[in-house]
Amino acid sequence: MTQQTTGQTPGQAPGQATGQAAPRVARGAGGPRATRAPRVRAHGERFALLGAWALVLAVFCVLRPDTYATAGNLQSVLGSQAVLLIVSLGVLLPLTTGEFDLSVASTLSLSAMVTAVLNVQHGWGIGTAVLAGVGSALVVGLANAVGVVRFGIPSFIVTLGSGTFALGVVQWISGQSSVTGIDPALVSATVGSRFLGVPLQFYAALLAAVVLALVLEFTPLGRRLLFVGRSPKVAELSGFAVDRLRAGAFLGASLIAGLAGVVYAGALGGADPSSGQSFLLPAFAAAYLGATAIVPGRFNPIGTVVAVYFLSSGVVGLQMMGAQSFVQQLFYGGALVVAVGLSRYVRHRAAAAG
Amino acid sequence: MTQQTTGQTPGQAPGQATGQAAPRVARGAGGPRATRAPRVRAHGERFALLGAWALVLAVFCVLRPDTYATAGNLQSVLGSQAVLLIVSLGVLLPLTTGEFDLSVASTLSLSAMVTAVLNVQHGWGIGTAVLAGVGSALVVGLANAVGVVRFGIPSFIVTLGSGTFALGVVQWISGQSSVTGIDPALVSATVGSRFLGVPLQFYAALLAAVVLALVLEFTPLGRRLLFVGRSPKVAELSGFAVDRLRAGAFLGASLIAGLAGVVYAGALGGADPSSGQSFLLPAFAAAYLGATAIVPGRFNPIGTVVAVYFLSSGVVGLQMMGAQSFVQQLFYGGALVVAVGLSRYVRHRAAAAG
Amino acid sequence: MTTPVLRVGALSKTFGAHRALDGVDLEIGAGQVHGLLGENGSGKSTLIKVLTGVHAPDPGGRLEVHGRPVPLPLAPGEFRRLGISVVHQDLGLLPELSVAENMRVAQAIAARRAVVSWRAERRLAGRTLQRYKVDVDPAAPVASLGDTERALVAILRAVEELGDSRALLILDEPTVFLPREGTDLLFGLVRELVADGRTGVLLVSHDLHEVLAHTSCVSVLRDGRLEATVDSAATTPERLAELIVGPAGAVAPRSRAAAAGSGDAAGPVGPATRSPRVRVRDLHAPRLHGVSFDVGRGEVLGLTGLAGSGAEEVLPLLYGARRARGGVLEVDGGEQPVPSARPASSLRRGVVYVPADRRQDGGVLEESVERNVTMPVLTELGSRWRLRPRALRRRAEELAERFDVRPRDPGAVFGTLSGGNQQKAVLAKWLQVGPRLVLLAEPTQGVDVGARAHIFGLLRAVAEDGAATVLASSDYEQLATVCDRVLVLARGRVVAELSGPELDPATISDRVLSSTAPLPRQQARTPQTQESS
Amino acid sequence: ATGGGEVDADGVAAATAAVQAATGDPAFELDAPAFAMSGIRGKTVFNIPNSSAVPYVQAVDEESAAIAERYGATWVEYTNQGTPTEHSAGIDQAISRRADVIVLAQGINVDLIVPALQRAKAAGIPVVVTHTLQTGDTFSPQAADLVTAQVTAPFDEAAALIANWAIADSGGEANAVLLTADEVPPSKGMIASMRATFEQNCPACSVKVVNVPVTDWATKISGEVQTALQADPGVGYVLPVYDSMSLYAQQGITAAGKTGQVQMASFNGTPEVLKLIQDGDVMAMDVGENISWLAWSTLDQVGRVLTGSPLVEGGDEKTPLKVFTDDNVDATGTPPAAGKGYGDAYVAGYEALWGAP
Numbered sequence A, B: 001m002t003q004q005t006t007g008q009t010p011g012q013a014p015g016q017a018t019g020q021a022a023p024r025v026a027r028g029a030g031g032p033r034a035t036r037a038p039r040v041r042a043h044g045e046r047f048a049l050l051g052a053w054a055l056v057l058a059v060f061c062v063l064r065p066d067t068y069a070t071a072g073n074l075q076s077v078l079g080s081q082a083v084l085l086i087v088s089l090g091v092l093l094p095l096t097t098g099e100f101d102l103s104v105a106s107t108l109s110l111s112a113m114v115t116a117v118l119n120v121q122h123g124w125g126i127g128t129a130v131l132a133g134v135g136s137a138l139v140v141g142l143a144n145a146v147g148v149v150r151f152g153i154p155s156f157i158v159t160l161g162s163g164t165f166a167l168g169v170v171q172w173i174s175g176q177s178s179v180t181g182i183d184p185a186l187v188s189a190t191v192g193s194r195f196l197g198v199p200l201q202f203y204a205a206l207l208a209a210v211v212l213a214l215v216l217e218f219t220p221l222g223r224r225l226l227f228v229g230r231s232p233k234v235a236e237l238s239g240f241a242v243d244r245l246r247a248g249a250f251l252g253a254s255l256i257a258g259l260a261g262v263v264y265a266g267a268l269g270g271a272d273p274s275s276g277q278s279f280l281l282p283a284f285a286a287a288y289l290g291a292t293a294i295v296p297g298r299f300n301p302i303g304t305v306v307a308v309y310f311l312s313s314g315v316v317g318l319q320m321m322g323a324q325s326f327v328q329q330l331f332y333g334g335a336l337v338v339a340v341g342l343s344r345y346v347r348h349r350a351a352a353a354g
Numbered sequence C: 001m002t003t004p005v006l007r008v009g010a011l012s013k014t015f016g017a018h019r020a021l022d023g024v025d026l027e028i029g030a031g032q033v034h035g036l037l038g039e040n041g042s043g044k045s046t047l048i049k050v051l052t053g054v055h056a057p058d059p060g061g062r063l064e065v066h067g068r069p070v071p072l073p074l075a076p077g078e079f080r081r082l083g084i085s086v087v088h089q090d091l092g093l094l095p096e097l098s099v100a101e102n103m104r105v106a107q108a109i110a111a112r113r114a115v116v117s118w119r120a121e122r123r124l125a126g127r128t129l130q131r132y133k134v135d136v137d138p139a140a141p142v143a144s145l146g147d148t149e150r151a152l153v154a155i156l157r158a159v160e161e162l163g164d165s166r167a168l169l170i171l172d173e174p175t176v177f178l179p180r181e182g183t184d185l186l187f188g189l190v191r192e193l194v195a196d197g198r199t200g201v202l203l204v205s206h207d208l209h210e211v212l213a214h215t216s217c218v219s220v221l222r223d224g225r226l227e228a229t230v231d232s233a234a235t236t237p238e239r240l241a242e243l244i245v246g247p248a249g250a251v252a253p254r255s256r257a258a259a260a261g262s263g264d265a266a267g268p269v270g271p272a273t274r275s276p277r278v279r280v281r282d283l284h285a286p287r288l289h290g291v292s293f294d295v296g297r298g299e300v301l302g303l304t305g306l307a308g309s310g311a312e313e314v315l316p317l318l319y320g321a322r323r324a325r326g327g328v329l330e331v332d333g334g335e336q337p338v339p340s341a342r343p344a345s346s347l348r349r350g351v352v353y354v355p356a357d358r359r360q361d362g363g364v365l366e367e368s369v370e371r372n373v374t375m376p377v378l379t380e381l382g383s384r385w386r387l388r389p390r391a392l393r394r395r396a397e398e399l400a401e402r403f404d405v406r407p408r409d410p411g412a413v414f415g416t417l418s419g420g421n422q423q424k425a426v427l428a429k430w431l432q433v434g435p436r437l438v439l440l441a442e443p444t445q446g447v448d449v450g451a452r453a454h455i456f457g458l459l460r461a462v463a464e465d466g467a468a469t470v471l472a473s474s475d476y477e478q479l480a481t482v483c484d485r486v487l488v489l490a491r492g493r494v495v496a497e498l499s500g501p502e503l504d505p506a507t508i509s510d511r512v513l514s515s516t517a518p519l520p521r522q523q524a525r526t527p528q529t530q531e532s533s
Numbered sequence D: 001a002t003g004g005g006e007v008d009a010d011g012v013a014a015a016t017a018a019v020q021a022a023t024g025d026p027a028f029e030l031d032a033p034a035f036a037m038s039g040i041r042g043k044t045v046f047n048i049p050n051s052s053a054v055p056y057v058q059a060v061d062e063e064s065a066a067i068a069e070r071y072g073a074t075w076v077e078y079t080n081q082g083t084p085t086e087h088s089a090g091i092d093q094a095i096s097r098r099a100d101v102i103v104l105a106q107g108i109n110v111d112l113i114v115p116a117l118q119r120a121k122a123a124g125i126p127v128v129v130t131h132t133l134q135t136g137d138t139f140s141p142q143a144a145d146l147v148t149a150q151v152t153a154p155f156d157e158a159a160a161l162i163a164n165w166a167i168a169d170s171g172g173e174a175n176a177v178l179l180t181a182d183e184v185p186p187s188k189g190m191i192a193s194m195r196a197t198f199e200q201n202c203p204a205c206s207v208k209v210v211n212v213p214v215t216d217w218a219t220k221i222s223g224e225v226q227t228a229l230q231a232d233p234g235v236g237y238v239l240p241v242y243d244s245m246s247l248y249a250q251q252g253i254t255a256a257g258k259t260g261q262v263q264m265a266s267f268n269g270t271p272e273v274l275k276l277i278q279d280g281d282v283m284a285m286d287v288g289e290n291i292s293w294l295a296w297s298t299l300d301q302v303g304r305v306l307t308g309s310p311l312v313e314g315g316d317e318k319t320p321l322k323v324f325t326d327d328n329v330d331a332t333g334t335p336p337a338a339g340k341g342y343g344d345a346y347v348a349g350y351e352a353l354w355g356a357p
């Protein structure tokens, strides 16, 4: 077993590196719970992003009362971000353990494409095709885990490589074109049926977020993952199976990305070889932005949900105003930086006042 | 002054976070010089990637003696990767100080577009247009530096945000269309003129790599940047101006990306609003892969050069074999992981034998 | 006699070509506090890491716990189930998490329960803290605690983690962070613990007196081999020192004169006869309320006090590693307000600071010794635009020689050096610059007796060169040995000044303990570094 | 690849004639029933373009919006970055805004948004797809009854013109590299059409096809072109199927040092690419489609759907192609502008069919 910790471990030469990026949200941090700030202030940061979201909603409801402030619009905003939300949950797991997974987008495409190809072109039943799709995603996760944990390669490069490779496989099995006409049962299970006017995929994504939040916050497993991310060294000295936890995080991320792929295949009624890539940066943005809310200083699923809908509410509002696509970019980029900056500011104020 | 270090520093409340990803290549590492391995083996790792490159060249020279093994092909391989190489050098600087700059690709587009728009549409002289282009790039760098150093926002999110924003600006000033017809002098200075059959842009990129390598390896500045990346706390206590060094790394990255943009504008004879983005992940791949060679365990410019040409030599060979684009993806992704894995393996062997 | 709680046999561990442990046999009895001594790099930490499954030992080693053989290597976390728990020297706390989260992590995690209630965990942690009368808020982040409080939290955590199968508590130099009161609390706790007759304690320390006072027997490692196991009651510090460093090695210094090295018979020159080189006036910070003192040319001034007294705060403030609220520092006549001090500006004024936590603050673990020790002299040995690799290498070699850094290879990775050698390298890094004012925090923390004498000699030499030295420590023995004068702080003020014949460990200890009780915890815990510029 | 045969003089003549025929200002040839466009007053047209980041697409939409508003309809532009997720969300937005018609413009793959199209159908909103399929082609069975009407385009004819131009220009000895992007719906047909044209008119020509997915255009086209020129120094023509590829292809030619030896011809008539013809020697020909004309043709079919008038059969609005070379490119303006250089036969033609606003 090769250990990957800050310190030195057997089987590793001195000067041997794990070379890992530790994408912590909070290095020396504990969030406002940790500071002695009065509760109100502390809540300031927890709910700042929710507030910003409310503000965005309010502004557009005033500007476009007939179109934005409608149940239909709300339903469509909620319904349309399910896949992104699930992918964001995927990147969040390795981030929690201090690693990057840049392969999630390709993994999503792979899972969607395998499902579609097997179901549409090879006549597999949708159930087995979905299993195969998710299985193919897990293969990517396994490769990531082996590369990072066993060989000690930095996750940034392992997952960049495995993602590129997986994308090649997608292009290969798809013949570089879209595969459509997937089993309607999958369509119906994702976007075809609705509850309260919102497609089922939204509830699936929300459920995933809640489950993940509970796991991270209230189970020993979640605590272990957090410890591993904060300090692999300490975690190892505390007797955690650091390797297994980190491997598990990559497998978990791939599993989630695989499920996202299945949902995506349902939402599209098929699969295409390239569009999955467009989820990558937004997913990281949502995870990082989400780490400023609800449990500030930690990557957390509920914060991620808020981040996804904050950003998409703004973009949809701008679309309704007929803003050009560059305005959406300006909003997206600006909102990211301002929101995170603001939450730091609130924390500073809180700390200064405490 | 807000300090951003791993531990606690003055001016920061405990529990205050910098939230930084520390994309070190080598956590517990010092490279083979540092290990006690015999020199031969140590050289194994330094030159493993060069060896892999030679192997790729040899294989394709055998397979395609008439087309691959020609001076013309060599010239074209060398000449075609200049922009990517320069951008890779750009990402390398912040990586050295432990930060990500995801905005380089947009910065490149911005610089190229500003140069093109001012020169073509507003009739500015090419010299002043280039200055303005590079200046606009520096504005992005300044924003990154302020966000990361002054406000303590994680660089991953600051640069994701600033990059998205800059891209919005590009779309805005370009009216979302390509701008062609740039001053032929710029074209001639980049791809139009040749030396030894290779376009000038290659020499420009190579020069940049060599200068950066000299700075990083042989100046106090380079040593300081490295230490800031390894441990901001130690660097600060050692009297290094950590904030200024980190800010400088971001400005340097933007400057380099801005220059890359100018070269790109010359190579294209204009600018287009979107294509710059496609340099982002390959640039990181080259930087990380390059960190396995020449000075293993450190991001280093010469290793990056080798990485860029290793990858492109393989891709060009596959292109000559008529391989489909998915095969190129498979090669690219596979080569990344295998090359890094191999270099770890060599190091392991060396350590085991030492 | 009962079965020992732990027995190891023929334990070896090889790193590359280096044998860190070489056929060690060791037995720790129930109810016994067993000392483990040895030079820096003799293998103590390695032994502990084998017992905790961090390192896999070479084949052939044996381990028995409570008489039952346990196959090696241990799986990660297995030591927990065996009833072993450890306080590592760096404590292993995550500063950004709360006290409760840190304390309860093992239980919360080991529990077969699917769900952890952090509220309940907080209550349990609070109860433990209360039971041992440690006044710390379980919800506070560890980052906001002082060093002593952190050490106590780590130790209490380890005690709790022993669980029902309690076998062995390992303390790896637990007292280096602790002032006397903390040490007393700790050993009180240890005695209570072994009184149950089921638990043993393995105590790693470099403090011979402490070890003899609190253990029933002592094992000494030398170069990875077990040199001897002796009965504490039947031995002396001198005998132990001999076992540790070998018959030819230095003997633990007992006096300043000895510390100054051979032939230096000249006692310290009294402060009155020196021209003050450094003046500190009215230093203010959250925990300091107007501290002033002078330090003469060639003088070594000690600062000490209980946790929370402010003694440990002074140095980082003067250096600019933390922000002061007010105060003036005058060096050779040049005045500067302390709040505007920054490490860079301090260095320019000839002020250097050797931090207590060398692993965190002293050097970059993954870089070579050479690169670490030459950090402050990059431009001095080259130019603004050019490094002189050969000059740097030569300087590193000289320093390794002069400061006795082992191994003597400047290319060695800093992080692979043993703790004591890291400390020597850090001292070398700072003392080479010819400083005017040396600020030293716990300079011999974790340093073996031989090296300690060597370091004292080096400090003396720097003083002889005319530097003013301020040494903050809670090691009274050390203060008595190297200082010309010692200031005792309490409640953020200087409450006593000791010099001449008063400078012996017992007197210092008396003055510290009789200084008014430490600040209420509440205040002591407020984050020290909130005020930003 | 073909090649190796004798130069076929008849073929060259045929190719030359075909190109020549397409160099003039096109006439309005649509023969469809007239209807009153004024009937769209007060209606909402919800337009979802393939990607708002493509300038060409934007230009068509701006012109369409202007015409729709002239006739009193509301034009809602759904700006997006070109992903199927956004396209689906756009349809949902249209439904929630109770649009009267949804336009999917410029190459959206309807097969990937079937579930959303089903919702549109359930909501009773007709869907018009423009400029996506080759004239004569039909949608897949699953999508066919979800799309109310379409406007097709003469992609294959444009491709044939590119091939014919290369044949004519080389005197029947062209050695050409065709650049394509397989995943864009019309691409495969266009490549097939080019191959067929070369086979028919030029047995001595040889052809190689290089596929570069859209996402890789910026990083890969240049290298691919260089490699192709390196692998076969005899190549004289690089023929990208879409002219947005030509900027990168031109870079590859320049970098390979083949300026003056290799020429390019492509399709779309994007103004910035027409400018490349004016400025340099590499880009020699572009088959243009009139952006304004495309807008009017879109409105024609949309107007028919909204007013319940008879549709244009199969969606063939007879939108024309025009070949631009150094000889006639200046008619598009200097620098070239959208909608210029094709005459204005379509304005009169459509106004005659639609009546007054």
Ligand SMILES: Nc1ncnc2c1ncn2[C@@H]1O[C@H](COP(=O)(O)OP(=O)(O)OP(=O)(O)O)[C@@H](O)[C@H]1O
Pocket (backbone or CB within 6 Å): A008, A009, A014, C015, C016, C018, C019, C020, C038, C039, C040, C041, C042, C043, C044, C045, C046, C047, C416, C417, C418, C419, C420, C421, C446, C448
């Ligand atoms: N992972 C490792 N790789 C290589 N050498 C190691 C490793 N860990 C320890 N060593 C070496 O093994 C020897 C024993 O180190 P160890 O840390 O056990 O000493 P120690 O007795 O704890 O010393 P100190 O009192 O300074 O802490 C030293 O020479 C050290 O450099």
Ligand SMILES: Nc1ncnc2c1ncn2[C@@H]1O[C@H](COP(=O)(O)OP(=O)(O)OP(=O)(O)O)[C@@H](O)[C@H]1O
Pocket (backbone or CB within 6 Å): A006, A007, A008, A014, A015, B028, C040, C041, C045, C046, C089, C090, C172, C173, C365, C413, C415, C416, C417, C418, C419, C420, C445, C446, C447
């Ligand atoms: N990153 C690392 N690379 C190589 N060796 C390491 C590394 N981290 C720790 N070690 C080895 O582990 C040993 C023990 O380190 P540990 O932190 O337990 O105590 P220490 O620093 O030796 O302090 P001390 O005696 O003063 O206990 C060191 O001697 C060192 O050789």
Ligand SMILES: O[C@@H]1[C@@H](O)[C@H](O)OC[C@H]1O
Pocket (backbone or CB within 6 Å): D054, D056, D057, D106, D107, D131, D132, D184, D185, D186, D242, D243, D244, D268
């Ligand atoms: O209309 C489209 C055109 O805009 C683009 O260039 O390529 C594909 C076509 O569907």
Ligand SMILES: [Mg+2]
Pocket (backbone or CB within 6 Å): C044, C045, C046, C418, C419
């Ligand atoms: Mg030790």
Ligand SMILES: [Mg+2]
Pocket (backbone or CB within 6 Å): D276, D277, D278, D279, D280, D281, D282, D283, D284, D326
């Ligand atoms: Mg021309």
